[in-house]
Amino acid sequence: MADPQRWHDRNVRLRIDxxxxxxxxxxxxxxxxxxxxxxxSILARVxxxxxxxxxxxxxxxxxxxxxxxxxAIAVVAIVAIVIRCTAWLLPLGTTPGxxxxxxxxxxxxxxxxxxxKIFSGGTVTVDRILGAVVLYVLIGVVWAEAYQLLNAHVxxxxxxxxxxxxxxDRSTWVYxxxxxLTTVGYGDVTPxxxxxxxxxxxxxxxxxxxxxxxLARLVSLHAASSADGTHR
Numbered sequence: 431m432a433d434p435q436r437w438h439d440r441n442v443r444l445r446i447d448x449x450x451x452x453x454x455x456x457x458x459x460x461x462x463x464x465x466x467x468x469x470x471s472i473l474a475r476v477x478x479x480x481x482x483x484x485x486x487x488x489x490x491x492x493x494x495x496x497x498x499x500x501x502a503i504a505v506v507a508i509v510a511i512v513i514r515c516t517a518w519l520l521p522l523g524t525t526p527g528x529x530x531x532x533x534x535x536x537x538x539x540x541x542x543x544x545x546x547k548i549f550s551g552g553t554v555t556v557d558r559i560l561g562a563v564v565l566y567v568l569i570g571v572v573w574a575e576a577y578q579l580l581n582a583h584v585x586x587x588x589x590x591x592x593x594x595x596x597x598x599d600r601s602t603w604v605y606x607x608x609x610x611l612t613t614v615g616y617g618d619v620t621p622x623x624x625x626x627x628x629x630x631x632x633x634x635x636x637x638x639x640x641x642x643x644x645l646a647r648l649v650s651l652h653a654a655s656s657a658d659g660t661h662r
Contacts, residue, residue, distance in 0.1 A: 448491035449560040455485050456567045460608070464601035478600070479514045482533055486510060489540040492547070492557065499543040503536075510536040530582070534575045541568050548644065554652045562644045566611075569640070573633045574600070574607035580626055587623035611637040 459481045467474040486507035493499040510532040517529050544565045548558055578600060581587050591602060606619045610633045621627045 445492055445495065445557045446555075446560070448488050448494075449557045449564060452485060452488040452492060453560055453564050453567070455481055455488060456564060456571065459485065460567060460571060460604055464604045469599040469601070474600075482536075483507075483511045483514065486536055486540065489544065492561070493543050496543075496547070499546055503539055503543050506532075506536040506539045527583075530575070530579045534572065534579060537568065537572045537575060541565060541572055544568065549647055552651065554648050559648070562648070566640060566644075569633070569636055570604070570608045570611045573611065573629065574603040576629055577607060577626070578603040580623070580629070584623050584625065587621065587626045588619055589622050590619040607633065610634055613637050 463474070463477045463481065467477055486503065490500060490503050490507055493503065513529060513532050544561050548561045548565060552558075577588070581591065581603070588606075602619070609616055609619075610630050613634050621630045
């Protein structure tokens with residue numbers, strides 16, 4: 431009995447540590463790198479590729495106990511990482527669309543698998559609570575990537591963006607995404623294109639509904655587990 435219990439405890443610790451690492455990497459990706467590294471420098475590109483790769487690998491580890499979710503994120507993570515590694519061997523700007531879309535898609539899939547982990551049945555655990563925070567930050571990151579991709583391919587999609595270097599200055603899109611997600615709305619950056627406005631509206635709705643939905647879900651899971659323990 432000791433060996434299965436030890437194996438179970440090790441898996442639980444691995445999931446908690448992986449979720450904590452994932453949260454730490456997201457904090458670096460959102461609050462540190464975009465605002466401290468020059469956007470057009472080699473260092474910025476290295477930091478972005480390395481952080482994205484580590485985020486995807488950490489995300490794979492957090493759902494390693496669920497085979498379908500693990501396979502889903504593993505496939506898109508490998509594709510995104512391979513494309514990023516290949517991009518260093520090609521002339522800069524050769525495949526910018528593929529580079530950006532695969533990263534956005536991989537982060538989107540990571541959002542889905544983390545969301546399944548949070549909202550599925552079971553007890554309220556530390557990694558589930560950390561996952562709720564991770565998912566909230568991930569939503570902001572995904573929308574920042576979407577805004578940046580949209581601005582690069584749709585002229586005048588946003589107002590209030592400096593014309594010089596705006597497609598590659600990720601700090602602008604991280605800032606606008608989290609201002610929209612938290613519904614602060616300073617108004618310095620304004621979506622003009624229809625798709626940009628739709629994305630902003632959807633993100634604002636998620637920012638309003640997500641905390642209430644997650645709190646209600648965690649409370650219901652805690653109540654259900656407590657009732658089950660009482661009946662036993």
